[in-house]
Amino acid sequence: QVQLVESGGGLVQAGGSLRLSCATSGRTFSIYPMGWFRQAPGKEREFVAGISRNGGSTYYADSVKGRFTISRDNAKNTVYLQMNSLKPEETAVYYCAANRGVAIPRQPQEYDYWGQGTQVTVSS
Numbered sequence: 001q002v003q004l005v006e007s008g009g010g011l012v013q014a015g016g017s018l019r020l021s022c023a024t025s026g027r028t029f030s031i032y033p034m035g036w037f038r039q040a041p042g043k044e045r046e047f048v049a050g051i052s053r054n055g056g057s058t059y060y061a062d063s064v065k066g067r068f069t070i071s072r073d074n075a076k077n078t079v080y081l082q083m084n085s086l087k088p089e090e091t092a093v094y095y096c097a098a099n100r101g102v103a104i105p106r107q108p109q110e111y112d113y114w115g116q117g118t119q120v121t122v123s124s
Contacts, residue, residue, distance in 0.1 A: 005116070015085055034099070038090070040092040048064055090122050098112060
């Protein structure tokens, strides 16, 4: 069993930055590809970014390319999401997720473990 705990959310003005963290339990963190998703009220959960097991490959939703950066520190069992130039429409609960496979899927149903989420609110 893997437990994920997100932190770093909060209130920020449009154009501002936040860094989310996702700490995981267990000694097998490095074997899981990880993803960040977000879900706004009334909307489906959507893929934001993903990272391979060793951090060598990263993938982003088109809407965040060039502004968000996903990274991981396997020694600290933590994955990060640096978010710059935030927009009001990116207000959502942000979740991290772990996949027991080797791929970095973009569909939330492909992930096996989820955190509880952290709220990000971007004011205009």
